[in-house]
Amino acid sequence: MADGHSLALDETGMTVPAENSGTKRLHVMIMIAIALALLAAPFFVYPVFIMKCLCFALFALAFNLLLGYGGLLSFGHAAYFGMASYVSAYGAASWKLPPELAILSGVAVATLLGAAFGALAIRRQGIYFAMITLALAQMVYFFSLQTPEFTGGEDGIQGFSRGFLLGIIDLASDRNLYWVVAAIFMASLLGVYRIVHSPFGEVCKAIRDNEPRAISLGYSVNRYKLTIFVLSAALAGLAGAVKAIVFQLATLTDVHWSMSGEAVLMTLVGGVGTIFGPIVGSFVIVAMQNYLAGLGGWVTVVQGAIFVVCVLTFRDGIIGALAKLIRKPL
Amino acid sequence: MKPDIVLLASGLTKQFGGFTAVGGVDLQVRRGSIHALIGPNGAGKTTCFNLLTKFLIPTSGTILFNGKDITRDNASEIARKGLVRSFQISAVFPKLTVQNNVRIALQRKGGDSFDFWRSSSVLRKLDGQVEQLLEAVGLSSFRHILAGELSYGRKRALEIATTLALDPEMMLLDEPMAGMGREDVERIASLIRRVSAGRTILMVEHNLSVVSSLCDRITVLARGKVLAEGDYATVSGNPLVVEAYIGTGGSHGH
Numbered sequence: 001m002a003d004g005h006s007l008a009l010d011e012t013g014m015t016v017p018a019e020n021s022g023t024k025r026l027h028v029m030i031m032i033a034i035a036l037a038l039l040a041a042p043f044f045v046y047p048v049f050i051m052k053c054l055c056f057a058l059f060a061l062a063f064n065l066l067l068g069y070g071g072l073l074s075f076g077h078a079a080y081f082g083m084a085s086y087v088s089a090y091g092a093a094s095w096k097l098p099p100e101l102a103i104l105s106g107v108a109v110a111t112l113l114g115a116a117f118g119a120l121a122i123r124r125q126g127i128y129f130a131m132i133t134l135a136l137a138q139m140v141y142f143f144s145l146q147t148p149e150f151t152g153g154e155d156g157i158q159g160f161s162r163g164f165l166l167g168i169i170d171l172a173s174d175r176n177l178y179w180v181v182a183a184i185f186m187a188s189l190l191g192v193y194r195i196v197h198s199p200f201g202e203v204c205k206a207i208r209d210n211e212p213r214a215i216s217l218g219y220s221v222n223r224y225k226l227t228i229f230v231l232s233a234a235l236a237g238l239a240g241a242v243k244a245i246v247f248q249l250a251t252l253t254d255v256h257w258s259m260s261g262e263a264v265l266m267t268l269v270g271g272v273g274t275i276f277g278p279i280v281g282s283f284v285i286v287a288m289q290n291y292l293a294g295l296g297g298w299v300t301v302v303q304g305a306i307f308v309v310c311v312l313t314f315r316d317g318i319i320g321a322l323a324k325l326i327r328k329p330l
Numbered sequence: 331m332k333p334d335i336v337l338l339a340s341g342l343t344k345q346f347g348g349f350t351a352v353g354g355v356d357l358q359v360r361r362g363s364i365h366a367l368i369g370p371n372g373a374g375k376t377t378c379f380n381l382l383t384k385f386l387i388p389t390s391g392t393i394l395f396n397g398k399d400i401t402r403d404n405a406s407e408i409a410r411k412g413l414v415r416s417f418q419i420s421a422v423f424p425k426l427t428v429q430n431n432v433r434i435a436l437q438r439k440g441g442d443s444f445d446f447w448r449s450s451s452v453l454r455k456l457d458g459q460v461e462q463l464l465e466a467v468g469l470s471s472f473r474h475i476l477a478g479e480l481s482y483g484r485k486r487a488l489e490i491a492t493t494l495a496l497d498p499e500m501m502l503l504d505e506p507m508a509g510m511g512r513e514d515v516e517r518i519a520s521l522i523r524r525v526s527a528g529r530t531i532l533m534v535e536h537n538l539s540v541v542s543s544l545c546d547r548i549t550v551l552a553r554g555k556v557l558a559e560g561d562y563a564t565v566s567g568n569p570l571v572v573e574a575y576i577g578t579g580g581s582h583g584h
């Protein structure tokens with residue numbers, strides 16, 4: 001083009017964020033570091049504690065997939081987490097399902113629930129979307145409250161055995177279970193990374209950035225929103241189902257709206273729309289809850305305070321702030 | 331044979347509450363032409379665009395594209411049929427790189443846009459086309475920048491590249507040059523002339539010197555109604571048009 005250069009000439013001082021092979025290499029290194037940390041962790045830290053962190057990290061990853069990359073703020077992710085938790089606990093307790101099938105059935109139910117609720121919610125935008133997800137999740141909560149024959153009511157479902165994975169690995173051993181949970185977590189993290197960096201993920205990010213423009217380019221945006229909603233619900237379900245097996249427990253807490261709040265909190269503290277933020281956020285929050293457990297009800301207050309401080313001082317979250325600092329997406 | 335009139339709107343009307351933003355507009359856009367829609371601020375030009383591309387549902391009226399009724403279609407369907415619009419307020423994907431902004435437009439036709447299990451490196455096959463389009467608007471050296479960090483004029487250029495990526499049969503450009511410097515206005519004008527080959531362009535533009543040099547036909551809108559239509563000489567000589575422009579304090583951009 002004869003005139004193809006004039007726009008480019010006059011602004012040379014612009015910084016170029018290298019979204020290229022350098023970023024990719026950094027991400028690969030972080031993934032390897034996480035894998036190594038997971039391998040080493042049980043030798044230094046109580047495995048059940050790490051498993052708890054990993055379950056919540058999965059949950060936050062699911063929430064962030066929807067908010068950070070789909071631009072959809074759900075206040076009802078407890079529904080998928082909690083329902084999957086109940087189903088896998090019920091399967092393991094009443095039907096004596098092996099753990100892998102118990103978890104799979106939990107995920108399946110969360111996926112179906114996500115498809116149904118997602119189809120209703122994506123018709124609305126912004127705060128209305130959030131309110132619908134919350135209202136639907138409240139329905140799940142009341143359903144759980146009203147069906148004690150399934151959920152065990154106030155006591156929940158508890159005291160079942162973890163069983164044998166694939167009929168051979170005895171999960172009664174915390175160490176054995178840890179390796180399984182760590183593997184599930186790592187695979188899910190890689191899965192989320194792949195979704196975000198897939199052709200589908202690119203479209204979702206575009207819709208998040210500017211929905212009318214995506215429509216004007218011919219994208220049926222609702223189908224993409226529904227797909228990412230279902231993927232997110234399935235992953236939240238995986239988190240809940242694994243949690244049920246780890247703690248041999250599924251209770252009303254899992255479907256309570258405050259559980260949805262935990263996902264929001266962890267994601268915001270770690271960094272919305274970053275790959276690694278939700279993981280950091282959930283470790284910070286779970287560790288805090290653990291160490292401050294002595295404070296009783298005050299933990300919530302401290303949590304709230306941290307949340308406020310976080311939002312006021314570094315709005316991008318821990319990892320978001322770090323990413324800005326090094327000018328690379330994390 | 332496709333009809334000579336590519337876009338035909340009749341009796342197009344949009345009311346917001348009691349207020350008629352567009353009232354019974356008839357519009358015929360000839361295939362292969364560059365057609366301008368001008369008028370003072372608030373005349374209803376953007377609303378017309380929104381109606382034609384189904385971002386708003388018309389209160390009444392019909393729209394034919396290539397002789398087919400598209401009045402009931404939704405916005406993304408219309409884009410897939412080859413009628414693609416740009417927006418008055420710059421509409422890029424701010425957190426995607428310049429290169430990926432254009433790639434998003436190209437990627438849809440590949441049919442793999444639901445593949446969440448594949449790496450986006452499969453989209454590398456589009457790099458050549460992306461490069462060509464960026465070069466056409468002079469943005470090659472910005473390909474790795476986040477679109478949100480571009481200057482206003484460059485965002486507009488990026489939008490045109492993104493729209494062009496769909497190779498649409500008809501483009502609707504809403505003030506593509508607003509807020510640009512003189513040099514960029516000339517670049518974009520020549521770009522529009524170049525890409526108008528083999529397609530139809532309907533554009534809203536306040537810069538009348540651009541309109542006079544670029545456009546074959548002009549429709550003047552005022553208060554939601556068509557005030558005049560014809561080539562530049564006819565329209566600019568029309569006392570009603572002169573009055574509409576002076577009466578409302580003229581237009582911005584010149």
Ligand SMILES: Nc1ncnc2c1ncn2[C@@H]1O[C@H](COP(=O)(O)OP(=O)(O)OP(=O)(O)O)[C@@H](O)[C@H]1O
Pocket residue numbers: 346351369370371372373374375376377378418
């Ligand atoms: N969604 C809406 N609700 C109510 N009124 C609206 C809406 N959109 C536009 N209008 C009104 O319709 C009229 C036409 O607006 P429109 O944006 O189409 O004008 P325009 O010709 O594009 O003006 P400009 O040159 O400033 O872009 C204006 O009076 C505007 O206030």
Ligand SMILES: [Mg+2]
Pocket residue numbers: 375376377418
């Ligand atoms: Mg306008």
